[in-house]
Amino acid sequence: MAPRTVLVTGVGGYLGGHLAARLAANPAVGRVLGVDTVGPHRAVAGLLGRAEFVRADIRNPLIAKVITSAEVDTIVHASLTANPPGPSRRSAVKEMNVIGAMQLLAACQRAPSVRKLVVKSTAAVYGAGARLPAVLTEDDPPRELSSSGYAKDAVEVEGYVRAFARRRQDVDVTVLRLTNIVGPSIDTVLTRYFALPVVPTVLGYDPRIQLLHSEDALAALELAATGSVPGVFNAGGDGVLLLSQAIRRAGRIPFPVPRGAMPTAGRLLRGSRLVDFSADHVRYLNHGRVLDTTRLRSVFGFTPRWTTRQAFDDYVHGSGLRPVVDASAIERLERAVAGTR
Numbered sequence: 001m002a003p004r005t006v007l008v009t010g011v012g013g014y015l016g017g018h019l020a021a022r023l024a025a026n027p028a029v030g031r032v033l034g035v036d037t038v039g040p041h042r043a044v045a046g047l048l049g050r051a052e053f054v055r056a057d058i059r060n061p062l063i064a065k066v067i068t069s070a071e072v073d074t075i076v077h078a079s080l081t082a083n084p085p086g087p088s089r090r091s092a093v094k095e096m097n098v099i100g101a102m103q104l105l106a107a108c109q110r111a112p113s114v115r116k117l118v119v120k121s122t123a124a125v126y127g128a129g130a131r132l133p134a135v136l137t138e139d140d141p142p143r144e145l146s147s148s149g150y151a152k153d154a155v156e157v158e159g160y161v162r163a164f165a166r167r168r169q170d171v172d173v174t175v176l177r178l179t180n181i182v183g184p185s186i187d188t189v190l191t192r193y194f195a196l197p198v199v200p201t202v203l204g205y206d207p208r209i210q211l212l213h214s215e216d217a218l219a220a221l222e223l224a225a226t227g228s229v230p231g232v233f234n235a236g237g238d239g240v241l242l243l244s245q246a247i248r249r250a251g252r253i254p255f256p257v258p259r260g261a262m263p264t265a266g267r268l269l270r271g272s273r274l275v276d277f278s279a280d281h282v283r284y285l286n287h288g289r290v291l292d293t294t295r296l297r298s299v300f301g302f303t304p305r306w307t308t309r310q311a312f313d314d315y316v317h318g319s320g321l322r323p324v325v326d327a328s329a330i331e332r333l334e335r336a337v338a339g340t341r
Contacts, residue, residue, distance in 0.1 A: 003030025005113075006225055007072045009058055009104065010079025011051075012036035014186045015120065015217060017044035019078055022222050024051035029226065033070055035063070036079070043185075058100040064107035067114065074116040075108055076225050077101065080157060082122075082150035082189055097153035105164045108171070116172045118224040119161050123179045123210075123234065124151035124280065128287040137292045138177070138232045149280040172230040176220055179236035179291055182311050183214030184318025191315060192275045194250045197324045200265040200277075201243060203256040207288025208240040213306035213314065220302050233300045234291040237308040243285065250316050251323020259286055 006023050010016030011034030020034040021044060032051040034040065039053060056066055058079065067075070080097050108114045126136050127143045142155045158175060165173040180190045193199065212235055220235050247254045257265045262285070263277040297303050306314065 003028065004074045004116075004226065005029075005031040005033070005070060005072050006074040006076060007033045007035060007067060007070070008076045008078055009035050009100075010077075010081070011040050011044075011053065012038035013079065013081065014041075014044075014214070015181075015221070016078040017041060018047070018214075018218055019076065019221050019225075020051045021047040021049065022218055023076075023225060024049040026222065026226060031070070033066070033072065035066065058104045059095065061103060061107070063103060064110055067107050067111045071113040072111065073113050074118070074225055075104070075114060076118040076120070076221060077104060078120045078221065080120055080122070080154060082124075093150070094153055097150075098156050101157040101160055105160055109164060109168060114168075114171055116225070116228075117161070117164070117174070118221065119157070119173070119175045120221060121158055121175050121177045122150070122154045123177050123236065123289055123291055124284075125154045125158060125177060126289060126291075127151060128280075128284045128289050130287060132287070132289070135290050135292045136234070138234055138295060149278055151280045172228055174224045174230050175232045176224060176235050177232065177291070178217055178220075179210045179212045179234075179289070181214050181217050182211050182315040184314060186214040189275060189281060191319070194246065194252065194315075195319075195321060196275065197252060198255045199247050199250075199252045200255045200257050200262055201247070202259045202262065202282070202286045205286050206242050206244045207284070207286065208290050209243055209246060209288050209308070210236045210240050210290045211308045211311045212236050212304065213311035216304040216306055216311070220296075220300075220304075223300070223302055227301070229300050231295075231299065233296045234293050235296050235302075235304070236291045236293050237304045237306050237311050238293075239308045240288075240290055241308055241312060243288070246312055249312060250321055253324050 006029055008016055008020045011020045017040040020032055023029045024032045033054050034051050035054050035056050037057050056063055125142045182191055262282045
């Protein structure tokens with residue numbers, strides 16, 4: 001079998017850039033093209049090795065020329081993003097997510113060399129709500145989605161991907177629905193949220209959260225690009241954390257407020273302009289979300305190295321968060337209070 005020629009979108013971001021570097025170091029891959037409108041971050045640029053950076057916009061039909069001229073056989077679409085958050089930039093993010101995916105899929109449709117498509121999607125397609133199953137499988141449909149936002153973008157993109165798979169049945173299509181990603185170096189709306197010294201929560205709710213370490217996310221995407229397992233797969237670490245447990249482990253101070261006051265509370269907190277308090281994210285902080293990852297292990301053949309708890313602890317320690325409060329002191333106080341009941 002000839003070495004693969006892989007094109008990775010979104011190499012200006014953490015996952016896309018690091019994935020291109022991993023694929024460039026993989027002997028099963030012959031050539032790696034990294035595409036984005038901006039170059040890889042300085043910390044990633046030195047790791048790219050033989051990967052080639054192509055400055056191109058996937059929203060432009062010219063992306064088809066990049067694919068055909070290089071005879072790309074594997075596309076990894078890793079640029080679906082929730083960053084930067086905020087309504088002022090919402091239209092730009094939606095255009096990149098949805099229009100970008102449409103143009104990329106149109107280019108793949110016309111390129112006979114393409115034989116594999118990998119799409120980095122998100123668990124946010126399931127939504128979040130009180131009526132959702134306690135544990136979501138790949139067969140559960142998206143529910144309770146807002147009319148706009150990152151989750152809506154992902155649902156639209158997955159719809160276009162399914163249509164592409166019907167038209168090009170000769171292409172193996174793999175969709176990975178990743179839970180919230182954390183790690184020492186990755187920047188996401190959730191890592192920003194837990195970095196706040198005072199963390200607003202929805203009054204009366206303590207949702208379960210499931211996390212995926214950034215290294216596990218990269219390993220799963222690399223396996224999808226180099227293997228041959230089409231289908232839709234949930235990807236997340238074993239176990240869950242209650243939101244209150246995560247806040248305590250990060251040494252932050254919880255600030256319970258009514259759900260409707262979450263955006264206002266966010267604006268009052270230092271650095272909150274960098275944190276997402278959109279309706280989708282507030283709903284997640286209200287209800288949480290947990291995925292069944294049986295198919296990831298039994299069919300896709302991947303088992304995450306980090307549990308949810310281990311991934312969160314590595315994020316806290318590796319990112320150098322200084323605790324606002326001593327977590328061990330809070331735990332001692334909780335045990336003392338429990339003992340008096």
